[in-house]
Amino acid sequence: MKSVDVVIVGAGPAGIGMALELNKIGGLNYGVLESDHIGESFRRWPAQTRLITPSFYSNPFGLADLNSVDAAGSPAIFAGTEHLSGAQYADYLKFVADAANLPVICGCKVLQVDPNPDGGFHLVTERGELFTQFLIWACGEYQFPDLKPFPGGQLCQHYAHIEDWSILESGPYVVIGGYESGLDSAINLVKLGHQVRLLVRRPTWDLPDIYDPSQVLSPYTRERLREIESDDRLEIIFDADVVEVTQEGDHSFRVHAADGRHWDVQQAPILGTGFLKGGGARQIKELWLWDDEDRIVLSDVDESIYTPGLFLVGPQVRHDQRIYCFIYKFRQRFARISRQIAQRLQLDIEWIDGSQDGVWGPFGNSECCEGCEC
Ligand SMILES: Cc1cc2nc3c(=O)[nH]c(=O)nc-3n(C[C@H](O)[C@H](O)[C@H](O)COP(=O)(O)OP(=O)(O)OC[C@H]3O[C@@H](n4cnc5c(N)ncnc54)[C@H](O)[C@@H]3O)c2cc1C
Incomplete structure (x- = not known):
């Protein structure tokens, strides 16, 4: 040997x-x-x-x-x-x-x-x-993506499995996650003309007294977010602590938040929730x-x-x-x-x-x- x-x-x-x-x-x-x-x-x-x-x-x-x-x-x-x-x-x-x-x-x-x-x-x-x-x-x-951050996570598409945003079917899309990969997903989808609902726990681009880019959004992504912030195709939902995704019939998904809110979408939700x-x-x-x-x-x-x-x-x-x-x-x-x-x-x-x-x-x-x- x-x-x-x-x-x-x-x-x-x-x-x-x-x-x-x-x-x-x-x-x-x-x-x-x-x-x-x-x-x-x-x-x-x-x-x-x-x-x-x-x-x-x-x-x-x-x-x-x-x-x-x-x-x-x-x-x-x-x-x-x-x-x-x-x-x-x-x-x-x-x-x-x-x-x-x-x-x-x-x-x-x-x-x-x-x-x-x-x-x-x-x-x-x-x-x-x-x-x-x-x-x-x-x-x-x-x-080594975390494919099941909550029950039903396996029904979603993880960011790490997307090869090219331009070959995805037309939206609307729900993107889960408010840090780099969630924002990158939302920005690319909006720029390609899709309707996007972005679910975030907190605005990582606006966290007072935190400067470490491992915890707050990078200036580069902030700048890209600024370019689409006022675009009608983007809706950002705050305080969205997603706890489950369920499948409703053959072609629809429901994303559930801890506070009882839910959102329905036909395309599999995108996971920008990490590894x-x-x-x-x-x-x-x-x-x-x-x-x-x-x-x-x-x-x-x-x-x-x-x-x-x-x-x-x-x-x-x-x-x-x-x-x-x-x-x-x-x-x-x-x-x-x-x-x-x-x-x-x-x-x-x-x-x-x-x-x-x-x-x-x-x-x-x-x-x-x-x-x-x-
Ligand atoms: C979308 C995105 C954007 C990012 N942007 C930045 C950025 O701008 N700046 C920055 O500093 N960081 C950035 N990061 C983070 C950065 O990419 C990672 O920190 C970096 O890739 C980690 O490097 P690594 O060598 O540890 O891992 P990897 O690049 O993942 O390399 C690990 C290697 O190990 C191999 N491997 C795994 N298991 C085995 C095995 N059993 N046997 C043999 N080989 C194996 C894999 O094939 C792979 O080639 C970004 C991450 C993401 C997801």
């Missing part, structure tokens, strides 16, 4: 960014296993969806492009645009991986993980078995410690509390009130993990571009975020 030092599972921005960081460790034997293609989740985005965080080449001034996965690159330069489509971002990731000659194996889903009692992990993959000393889980959330907590980390659920809110509890180096040698990177990482669900947030944790692994294997990290001195700010400096409120 092949044996390596480190395996990263998943080749999205978390897996590719982490691999670029591991590339700096001289003598490390590692690989990235990806079930489909590099950037697969982005390739599955609806055709009209764009990254909400803007891309801009600010790297030479110590502030890397918000969407880049290393300190040198810039999706803005790569795609020549500020808000990349999913396909453009996936192409950027592939370009970065190829340029750095990263050892990525596509079409190699990890099916089973068995921790070895003496350390390390035995992996069963679609292409055979292997042993690794350390395992970095980077399976994201997008491919399973823990996302792809649920594939190895028993190897993590989960808290009362069903979130993964990690050590301060993002290692599993239950399973030494198992690390988590990506949007599911949380520490206290800090939510790392954007690329510019979770990339700050890469160096922390690579430093841990290098230390435990007694290997040297080749610091480049002065990153050891924090020239790249939080990017290369694994000590950033120690107690900070970012």
Whole structure:
């Protein structure tokens, strides 16, 4: 059986960014296993969806492009645009991986993980078995939508299953969810001429004293909402806590709210209600410690509390009130993990571009975020 030092599972921005960081460790034997293609989740985005965080080449001034996965690159330069489509971002990731000659194996889903009692992990993959000393889980959330956030959720269409808004049948539509994916659904549908009723618990674009884009609507989506706010085709219903969807006859659905209100619609309601907590980390659920809110509890180096040698990177990482669900947030944790692994294997990290001195700010400096409120 092949044996390596480190395996990263998943080749999205978390897996590719982490691999670029591991590339700096001289003598490390590692690989990235990806079930489909590099950037697969982005390739599955609806055709009209764009990254909400803007891309801009600010790297030479110590502030890397918000969407880049290393300190040198810039999706803005790569795609020549500020808000990349999913396909453009996936192409950027592939370009970065190829340029750095990263050892990525596509079409190699990890099916089973068995921790070895003496350390390390035995992996069963679609292409055979292997042993690794350390395992970095980077399976994201997008491919793990919550299809049943309430009874009858399975009757709805989840945002993550929409390939292209322009091929949907004519409305009216009911969209459930008042954050990024709910708003993106409503905006695209209205722009395509459909009548849309958007059901939200609260206006996430107007939450006083909350500034974290993981909790309030991004400026990009606010701007897009502003463009259609006065359009007669859009109706926003507030305080709508949806508790059930039922099917009424063959061609009609009823959406029920907790306060007794209901709305009928002929097309399956659209779910913009999010993803399973823990996302792809649920594939190895028993190897993590989960808290009362069903979130993964990690050590301060993002290692599993239950399973030494198992690390988590990506949007599911949380520490206290800090939510790392954007690329510019979770990339700050890469160096922390690579430093841990290098230390435990007694290997040297080749610091480049002065990153050891924090020239790249939080990017290369694994000590950033120690107690900070970012
Ligand atoms: C509509 C939308 C817009 C967004 N816009 C932004 C934005 O503007 N800016 C931003 O920073 N973030 C944005 N996000 C969030 C961002 O997309 C995610 O945080 C990011 O994709 C997470 O990266 P990841 O690498 O962890 O996961 P993913 O990109 O989902 O990658 C995970 C990879 O793991 C693979 N995989 C899963 N299971 C296995 C397995 N068992 N074996 C092998 N491979 C496996 C998958 O095929 C996939 O390629 C957006 C999200 C959505 C849904």
